[in-house]
Amino acid sequence: MSNAGVIFRREFAAYFNSPIAYIFIIVFLVLNCGLFMTPFFLAQLADMRDFFGNLPLFLIFFIPAVTMRLWAEDKRSGTFELLMTLPMKSSEVMLGKYFAAMAFYVVALLGTLPIPIMLAMLGKPDLGAVFGGYLGALLLGGLYMAVGIFTSGLLRDQISAFILGMLACFALFLVGVPAVSATIDGWVGGFGSFLQNAFGLMPHYQALQRGVLELGDLAYFLGLTAVFLVLNAVWLEGRKY
Amino acid sequence: MIEVRDVTKRFGTTVALDGVSFRLDKGEILGFLGPNGAGKSTAMKIVTTFLAPDGGTVSVDGIDVLRNPLEVRSRIGYLPENHPLYVDMMVHEYLQFVGRARGLAGDELRRRLEWVVEACGLGSVFRKPINELSKGFRQRTGLAQALIHDPEVLILDEPTSGLDPLQIIGIRELIQGLARSKTIIFSTHILQEVSPVTDRVVIINGGRIVADGRIGELERAAMGRNRIFVAYRAPAAAAEAALRDLGGLHEVRPVAGRDGAARFEVRADFGQDVLAPLGRLGQSHGWDLLELQESPFSLEDTFIALTRQGAVPREVSHV
Numbered sequence A: 001m002s003n004a005g006v007i008f009r010r011e012f013a014a015y016f017n018s019p020i021a022y023i024f025i026i027v028f029l030v031l032n033c034g035l036f037m038t039p040f041f042l043a044q045l046a047d048m049r050d051f052f053g054n055l056p057l058f059l060i061f062f063i064p065a066v067t068m069r070l071w072a073e074d075k076r077s078g079t080f081e082l083l084m085t086l087p088m089k090s091s092e093v094m095l096g097k098y099f100a101a102m103a104f105y106v107v108a109l110l111g112t113l114p115i116p117i118m119l120a121m122l123g124k125p126d127l128g129a130v131f132g133g134y135l136g137a138l139l140l141g142g143l144y145m146a147v148g149i150f151t152s153g154l155l156r157d158q159i160s161a162f163i164l165g166m167l168a169c170f171a172l173f174l175v176g177v178p179a180v181s182a183t184i185d186g187w188v189g190g191f192g193s194f195l196q197n198a199f200g201l202m203p204h205y206q207a208l209q210r211g212v213l214e215l216g217d218l219a220y221f222l223g224l225t226a227v228f229l230v231l232n233a234v235w236l237e238g239r240k241y
Numbered sequence B: 001m002i003e004v005r006d007v008t009k010r011f012g013t014t015v016a017l018d019g020v021s022f023r024l025d026k027g028e029i030l031g032f033l034g035p036n037g038a039g040k041s042t043a044m045k046i047v048t049t050f051l052a053p054d055g056g057t058v059s060v061d062g063i064d065v066l067r068n069p070l071e072v073r074s075r076i077g078y079l080p081e082n083h084p085l086y087v088d089m090m091v092h093e094y095l096q097f098v099g100r101a102r103g104l105a106g107d108e109l110r111r112r113l114e115w116v117v118e119a120c121g122l123g124s125v126f127r128k129p130i131n132e133l134s135k136g137f138r139q140r141t142g143l144a145q146a147l148i149h150d151p152e153v154l155i156l157d158e159p160t161s162g163l164d165p166l167q168i169i170g171i172r173e174l175i176q177g178l179a180r181s182k183t184i185i186f187s188t189h190i191l192q193e194v195s196p197v198t199d200r201v202v203i204i205n206g207g208r209i210v211a212d213g214r215i216g217e218l219e220r221a222a223m224g225r226n227r228i229f230v231a232y233r234a235p236a237a238a239a240e241a242a243l244r245d246l247g248g249l250h251e252v253r254p255v256a257g258r259d260g261a262a263r264f265e266v267r268a269d270f271g272q273d274v275l276a277p278l279g280r281l282g283q284s285h286g287w288d289l290l291e292l293q294e295s296p297f298s299l300e301d302t303f304i305a306l307t308r309q310g311a312v313p314r315e316v317s318h319v
Helices: A003-017 A019-042 A048-066 A069-077 A079-082 A092-111 A114-122 A127-154 A158-175 A178-185 A191-198 A204-207 A215-237 B042-046 B069-075 B093-103 B106-119 B134-146 B166-178 B215-223 B236-246 B275-285 B299-307
Strands: B002-013 B014-024 B028-032 B055-060 B076-079 B153-157 B183-188 B199-206 B210-216 B225-232 B251-255 B263-268 B286-292
Touching: A003 A019, A003 A092, A003 B093, A019 A048, A019 A092, A048 A092, A048 A127, A048 A158, A048 A204, A069 A079, A069 A092, A069 A127, A069 B014, A079 B236, A092 A127, A114 A127, A127 A158, A127 A204, A127 A215, A204 A215, B002 B042, B002 B299, B014 B042, B014 B055, B014 B199, B028 B042, B042 B153, B042 B183, B055 B183, B069 B076, B076 B134, B076 B183, B093 B106, B093 B134, B106 B134, B106 B183, B134 B166, B153 B299, B166 B183, B199 B215, B199 B299, B210 B215, B210 B263, B215 B299, B225 B275, B236 B251, B236 B263, B236 B275, B236 B299, B275 B286
Parallel strands: B028 B183, B028 B199, B076 B153, B153 B183
Antiparallel strands: B002 B014, B002 B055, B199 B210, B225 B263, B225 B286, B251 B263
């Protein structure tokens, strides 16, 4: 098994070693499906736009809660020293942890599959949009996850890591909201638009949600995810000095 | 072989290590002593590549810790000061995880697991969650983790801290058993634990090495003179006067003894035979000799002399 694979296995199991994983997944499903089903019965439309529309805000709380333990727990319990003296690169340890958290999120996301199945049975949903929505949910989760694992590394305390991660994800979300970028433009001409284009996630996410697959949107999510993972790796190496 | 040369490490404005050097040959065991906060753990973290030195070089088996940290790590088994345990795992899951992370698999992993469980006495808790283990078992699980890949070099930071006397003996015997084949550094601030395991010690204080050598040499060097206890059945004043007249003794100090005994602590240079003159002194005055023994300074005395602020005899520093 590869080095990252060994870490992945242990970290993924760690989520399910405690009841917290099950509570997380249940909360995720109940809230998401609940938020979706109420308007669904009113609008009577066979699409998942509302479901995916809620995610960017909802995941701001959910993802940092998943990632907060990734480094903070190890630093507090002393296992950080064990991990950082294993004969593997610190980036391999990090990727193992990152993908374990992603796998946990994917499990939660799989729990929502009954919705599209139900929609397909009841009507004729736009499967392209549903597929695009799930892809967007994955990419968005992956980006928040990278932000979360990075902030978890900066702090020793899980709650602080959670709050910092939440704030960072929220900032990425906010700069992409037109009203916010317009306000910033009002203060410093053009700066709000620049932030929105460079970092704001909503325009990219909404494109995916419509089922439009464009290289630019994929590059935004994957690129920014990579940036935060690299920052995390740099921190892991720099911490020694 | 471990070679630490002129290593410095700062945390902010605090100097944790200030020009630390020592060397350990293959198969040697080193007791790493010092008061709390002296820099023991920092030095061990640098040898294990967890921290990088600000200055100086460290190599393990000739491999530089900065240039090739992964190669160094694969040769080292490390027990950090805080139990490096995942308390949500069972003992066997945890040891399997560390074994796999260290590149073991299949039969080899199973063989090594059996060996460490036997060597560390973990049989009874093998399938228990770590958060249910006593402190002693946790420490042994940590030790098992450090041994799972059969490393050539063992770095143990306070391996016996918080254990009861029987558990300490258990860990000590384990280290002694490993001694033949491995290079070991273990730190402790409990001095009695050192001499049964090794006679090679390094004493560190305030980030500097204050002594490096065999326990016996250090004791002599640190205290300067031999110490002898002598007691006669005699009037105390007369005996003291006679001792002072004897010559060759540097210091004569009455100390408490049994009823009717005049008991003294005297100091003499090393290598000087004072036992025979002290014996004859009693005979010549017709005093019964009740006690006559050389009482070398203990490691404790040495340690205190070396680590007390401002009382460090310069000539003791071998580095």
